[in-house]
Amino acid sequence: MTFLTLSLALVFVLIPIVLSKAFNLELEKDTVIATVRSIIQLLIVGYILQFVFHSENIIYTILMIALMIGAATQNARKKGASIKGITWKLIVTFIFVEIITQGILLGFHITPAEPQYIIPISGMMIGNSMVLSILFLNRFTAEIDAHQNEIELILSLGGTPKQAIHSQLIASIKASTIPTIESQKTIGLVQLPGMMSGQIIAGADPVQAVQFQLLILFLLLTSVVVTSVLLGFLSYPTLFNKQMQLLKVEA
């Protein structure tokens, strides 16, 4: 695709602006900002990736992954601000997910150890983990806020913090992972996954595209469950003090 044909695609930006103006939706400013930001951000990423792929230096690949983890942490930490040390818990979770997924992919030679495979797959895994973390932290803090009496009841009867928070922890892990698992049940029936569609449009063999998509889907299953479980078990102890008292958590 040339830059000229891509610029013609801006017609799709004009349509929402015209509709917003016509119906007084006041979306013009945000639409323009979103368009400009996406052009700048993606072009920068494109050129950076081009540089990293050609440099063949592992340091640049590691830096890219570190940048992704940093951005994902920055985004997700606001949702768990009331959990002590949430920044480090998120970093540990994302690194763990990255090690598990890339470890299996590279260890079993499922994908080649090249930046053009490692970086996009890492991006998908860390991005997915970030969304999962936000879902989990949202639900977990809301569960604790809503069930404070039940948690304190168990503590008051001589239960440990782990016993006291068990129901809320399990409910939050389930609630955050179920959407991913459910959406995979209908995948391909309702819509074709984005990555697979992109490969097909770019001229790849559809069966090859499906194989890659399946690989990503299986990796996502691991990353969602690992993210929720790890983040849950890293987070709950900091909700209690040494006297086994429940600390205040703001949902």
Add this chain to the structure above:
Amino acid sequence: MKESYKAAIQFEHVNYSDGSTSILKNITGFFPKGKITTLVGPSGAGKTTLFRLCNRLISPSSGEIQIVGEKIDQYNPIELRQNVGLALQSATMIRGTVMKNLALPLTLKGSKLSEEDATELMQDVGLSEAFLTRNVKDLSGGQRQKVSIARTLVNKPKILLLDEITSSLDRVSQQDIEELIVRINEKYGTTIIWITHNLTQAVTIGEYSWVMIDGEVIESGESSFLNNPKNDRVKQFIKGDLV
């Protein structure tokens, strides 16, 4: 109160604040061991907060609490909470059946409650065995309070903190629970501290009483003082001018 009684719970200049709000102010005094003490006072006086301190769900901002002569923070929190039972007015239940709730204190210790023991506990609080299989969401407020009391008794606590546990009960059920509590006190020597809004109950059940207003202990002593209080604010409270 006569100093000759050993204290089950002793407070020394205890203060508790939630943020900038002072809830308990300079509480000093004790609940005598093996006796029933009633705690009365208008809403918002800090009575429930005092109970939460005794069960160590919260810690005082300053001051010291001793349980049977030992500083509260010397105890393992789990052991302390098993020995200082707390039943709150809210009668919070976990999801599931009455049996699941009743067995909870033992489940937490990794053991089971036998059906015979469960039936006996239910009878003690005036509920039939048939209730054991009922889901707690189908219980009335009064029935929940009864299950909550029975559940607290499963740990066989040495000190029992009861927070308005008969507020949702009819008169007959109230009497049943009052008799049960007196029976537990006499049979096991359990120290009982009972928050109540019912002044008749406070005088007849309690050997000793505390009156708390605005986070302070205003008057305490043998319960009969409630019939003829010295303090003006206590007089006002008893007349019903403070709610």
